[in-house]
Amino acid sequence: MNRENIAFPVFILLFAVVNGYLLAAGDLQASWSGFGIILAAGITLALYSFLYRDNPLFKLAEHLYVGVVAAYELALVWYQSILVDVVNPLFRPPADVGVRWLVLVPACLGLFLMTRFFGRGVWLSRISFAFFVGLGAGLAIPRRVASFIIEQIEPTISPFSQASADFGWAVLNPAIILIGVVSVLIYFYFSVEHKGVVGGISRVGIYFLMVSFGASFGYTVMARISLLIGRVDFLLEDWLHLNPPLF
Amino acid sequence: MIERLLNIDRRIVYLAVFFAVCIPLLIGFELPIKATPNVRAVYDSIESLSGNPDAVVLISFDYGPSSQPELQPMALAILRHCFSRNIRVVGVTLITEAVGLAMQAFETAGEEYGRVNGTDYAFLGFKAGGPILILNMGQDLHGAFPEDIRGVATSEMPITRNLRSLKDFDYVIDLAAGFPGVDEWIAYGQERYRFPLGAGCTAVMAPDFFPFLQSRQLDGLIGGLAGAAEYEALVGKRGMAVSGMRPQSVAHMVIIGFILLGNVVYFLHRSAVRKGPAA
Numbered sequence: 036m037n038r039e040n041i042a043f044p045v046f047i048l049l050f051a052v053v054n055g056y057l058l059a060a061g062d063l064q065a066s067w068s069g070f071g072i073i074l075a076a077g078i079t080l081a082l083y084s085f086l087y088r089d090n091p092l093f094k095l096a097e098h099l100y101v102g103v104v105a106a107y108e109l110a111l112v113w114y115q116s117i118l119v120d121v122v123n124p125l126f127r128p129p130a131d132v133g134v135r136w137l138v139l140v141p142a143c144l145g146l147f148l149m150t151r152f153f154g155r156g157v158w159l160s161r162i163s164f165a166f167f168v169g170l171g172a173g174l175a176i177p178r179r180v181a182s183f184i185i186e187q188i189e190p191t192i193s194p195f196s197q198a199s200a201d202f203g204w205a206v207l208n209p210a211i212i213l214i215g216v217v218s219v220l221i222y223f224y225f226s227v228e229h230k231g232v233v234g235g236i237s238r239v240g241i242y243f244l245m246v247s248f249g250a251s252f253g254y255t256v257m258a259r260i261s262l263l264i265g266r267v268d269f270l271l272e273d274w275l276h277l278n279p280p281l282f
Numbered sequence: 283m284i285e286r287l288l289n290i291d292r293r294i295v296y297l298a299v300f301f302a303v304c305i306p307l308l309i310g311f312e313l314p315i316k317a318t319p320n321v322r323a324v325y326d327s328i329e330s331l332s333g334n335p336d337a338v339v340l341i342s343f344d345y346g347p348s349s350q351p352e353l354q355p356m357a358l359a360i361l362r363h364c365f366s367r368n369i370r371v372v373g374v375t376l377i378t379e380a381v382g383l384a385m386q387a388f389e390t391a392g393e394e395y396g397r398v399n400g401t402d403y404a405f406l407g408f409k410a411g412g413p414i415l416i417l418n419m420g421q422d423l424h425g426a427f428p429e430d431i432r433g434v435a436t437s438e439m440p441i442t443r444n445l446r447s448l449k450d451f452d453y454v455i456d457l458a459a460g461f462p463g464v465d466e467w468i469a470y471g472q473e474r475y476r477f478p479l480g481a482g483c484t485a486v487m488a489p490d491f492f493p494f495l496q497s498r499q500l501d502g503l504i505g506g507l508a509g510a511a512e513y514e515a516l517v518g519k520r521g522m523a524v525s526g527m528r529p530q531s532v533a534h535m536v537i538i539g540f541i542l543l544g545n546v547v548y549f550l551h552r553s554a555v556r557k558g559p560a561a
Contacts, residue, residue, distance in 0.1 A: 086296045104379070111378040116410045119429055174413065174470075182469040182499065190497040212496070251489050254506065258352065258485035260303065260533045261507035264526045265351020267303050280310030280525075 043090055050077060053275075062276040076274040079266050191216055215243040284554065287547045295540060302536040306528035313527050317512040320495060323502030324455065324480040325363065325516045331452050332367035338441065339364055339371050340451040342467065343387070345459035346379030349484050353457050354383055355523035356482040356510040360455060361391035363517045365402070370441050372451070373405040374419070374427065376412050376462045385431065400430070400439045407431035412462035416470040420448040448475045457482040464491055468499050482509065 054063070054073050063069040081096035121142050124135040147163040150156040191213055221233060222240030229237045271277045317325070331337035341360065345353040364371045373384050388405050397403055406427040409415050418426040423445050424437045436442040448454065454477050456467040464481045472479040478501055481491060485506025494500040504513055507530060510523035 087293060108378045111381060111408055112410060115381075115408045115431075120409075170414075174417070178413075178469040178473065182473045183465075186473070186497050186499060187493055247489070251486075254485040254488050256534070256537060257506055257508065257530065260299070260530055260537075261352045261485065261526065262348070263299070263303050263533075264307070264507070264529050265522075267300070267529070268307060268351075268522065268526070271304070271307060277308065279307045282309045 042087070043084075043092060046080075046084070046092075050080065057274075057276070063274075072273055076270055079270060083266075214239065219243050284547055284551050287543070288551055298536055298540070299533055302533040303529040306532045307525070309528075311528060313531060315511050315515040315524060315527060317516050318509075320503040320505070321509050321512040322516065324360075324482070324504055325502075325513060327453050327478060327480055327501055328360070328363055328367070328369065331369050334452070335368070337369045337452045338445065338450070339369055340448070340454045341371060341373050342454070342456045342458070343373055343375045343380040343384035344377050344463050345383070345457055345484075346377060347383065348379075349459035350383060351522075351526070352484050352507050352510065353459060353482060354387060355507070355521055355526075356504055356513060357384070357387040357457055358391055358521060359510060359513040359517050359519070359523070360457075360482070361387055361403075362394065362519050363513075365391055365395035365397050366517070370401075371403045372442060372445070373403070375408045376415060376466075378408050381408050381431070399432075400434060401441055404436075404439055404441045405431045406436065406442075413466045413470045416448075416462075416466060417474070420471060420475045423447055423450070448477055451477055453478050453480065455480045455482065458487070459484050460487075463487070464494075464500070468494060472499055480504075485509075 057063040058065055058069070063072060078096045078099065081092040084090055085093040121138055124132075124138045125142075128134050144163045144166055147159040150159045191209075218236050218240035220240075222229075222237040222244070224237075227233050268279070271279050328339065331339070341357065343357060361371060371388075373388060375381060375384055384405055388399070388403055391397070392399065392403055399405075407430065409426060411418065415426060423442070427436050427442075429435055430439065430442075436445075445451070448471055454467070454471065456464050456479070458464045458467075458481065464483055464487070467479060467481070471477070479499070480502040481494075481500050482504035483491060483506075485508070488503065488505030488509075491500060491503055491505075495503055504510060507523055507526050511527045514520050514523045
C-alpha cells in the first residue's frame with residue numbers, strides 16, 4: 036500500500052479520534068446539534084480533500100450535496116409555492132374569496148411540462164414551452180434593452196456636456212470610460228480589418244479588456260478566499276471550539 | 283533550483299494559503315477599515331430613513347450557503363443598522379437556498395434589538411419565478427406573497443398591511459450571489475417601479491455592477507467580505523466580516539508573493555535557456 040492509499044484511512048481515523056475527544060471533553064454535545072456540526076465538519080474536510088487528489092470521500096460529499104439540495108428545494112417549492120399558490124386557492128380557498136379557477140391555467144401549463152417523461156403526450160409540453168418562450172422574450176427584451184443599453188448610454192456621454200463649462204479633472208473619469216467603451220466596441224467590430232487607425236484603437240480596447248479581466252480576477256481571488264475563511268472559521272470555532280483569536 | 287521552483291507541487295501553494303488563512307484567524311490584530319463611497323452610500327440611504335416611523339426597507343436575500351461567508355455578515359450588518367434606527371424590514375428571497383439563512387439573520391438581529399416578528403420585521407419566504415416574481419411584487423405585493431414564512435397573511439400583519447407594491451418601500455436592497463439577482467432587480471424592479479435600490483453581492487460579481495452605480499440605477503454597492511467589513515465598521519458592531527479581513531489580507535499577500543515568485547522564476551528560467559545554447 037503506497038503513501039497516498041494510507042492517507043485517507045488515516046484521515047478518517049484522525050477525524051474519529053478528534054470527534055471522540057471533543058465529545059468526551061464536552062466541547063460538542065451528544066445531540067442532533069452536535070451531530071450536525073460533526074457532519075458539517077466532515078463534509079467540509081471531505082470536499083477540501085479534493086485539493087490533495089480526487090478520492091471517494093470527495094465523491095461521497097459531492098453526491099450527498101446534490102441529493103440534499105434537490106430534496107430541500109423540492110420541499111420548499113411544495114410548501115411555499117405549490118401549496119400556497121395552487122393547492123390552497125383551489126381546494127382550501129378563503130370563504131370570502133372562493134375558488135380561484137384561473138389558477139388552473141398556470142397549473143396545467145406546469146403539469147404539461149411533465150409530459151416530457153411520457154412518449155405520447157409529449158406534444159402538450161410544447162404548449163408550455165411556447166408560452167414560456169413568448170412570455171420570457173416579451174418581458175426580457177424591452178426591459179433589458181431599456182436597463183442595460185439605453186440607461187447606460189446616457190451616463191457614458193452626458194458628463195461631457197455637463198463638464199463643458201469647467202473642463203478639468205472632473206472630465207477625466209468619463210473620458211476614460213468613453214475611450215474604453217469605444218475602443219472595446221471597435222475591438223469586437225469584425226467587419227473591418229484591424230489595421231491602421233482601427234487596429235490601433237482595437238489595441239487600446241485590448242488593454243482595457245486586460246485591465247477589466249485583471250480586476251475581475253482580483254475580485255474572484257478575494258471571493259474564493261472569503262469562502263475559505265468562512266469554512267476555516269467554522270472548523271476552528273464551531274467544531275474545534277478554539278474560539279479565535281487565541282492571542 | 284529554478285527547475286524545482288517551476289514545477290512546485292500545487293498542494294504546497296494550497297497549504298501556504300490555508301496557513302495564511304488559519305494563523306491570522308487564531309492571532310488577533312487590528313487592521314484599519316475605511317468605508318468606500320459605494321458602501322457608505324448604502325449606509326447613508328438607510329441612515330436617512332431614521333426618524334421616520336413609517337419607513338420600511340425591503341431586503342431580497344438571493345444567496346445560498348455557498349456564498350454565506352460573504353453575504354451573511356452583510357445581511358446581519360444591514361439588519362442591525364435598520365433595527366438600531368427603528369426602521370422596519372421586510373425580507374423575501376428569489377432562491378430556495380436562502381430561506382434558512384434569511385430566517386437565521388432575522389432571528390439573530392431581531393433578538394439583539396428586541397424586535398417583534400410581524401410588527402418590526404417580516405420574512406415572506408421564497409416564491410418561484412425570479413424576474414416575474416419581481417414584476418408581480420411591483421403590481422400586487424399581497425398577491426405575490428399572500429402569507430409570510432410562518433403562514434400568517436400579509437394583508438393582516440401590521441408591517442405589511444399597508445404595503446401594496448414595491449413602490450411603497452423606502453429602500454430596497456438586494457443581496458445576491460447569482461441569478462436571479464441584482465440584474466433582475468434593476469431591469470424588472472428599479473427601472474419599472476422607480477424605487478431607490480442598493481445592492482450587496484459576492485466579490486466575483488462586484489465589477490459587473492460598477493456601471494450601474496455611474497448610471498445611478500444602483501445608489502450603493504457592498505462588494506464581498508471587504509464591503510461587509512466596511513459596513514460593519516460603519517454600523518459600529520464588528521463581527522465576522524471585520525475579523526475575516528485579517529486572514530483575507532494575509533492570504534492576499536501570500537498569493538501576490540506566489541505571483542511575483544512565479545514571474546521571477548519564469549524570467550530567470552527564460553534567460554538561462556537563452557544563455558544556454560551560446561555557452
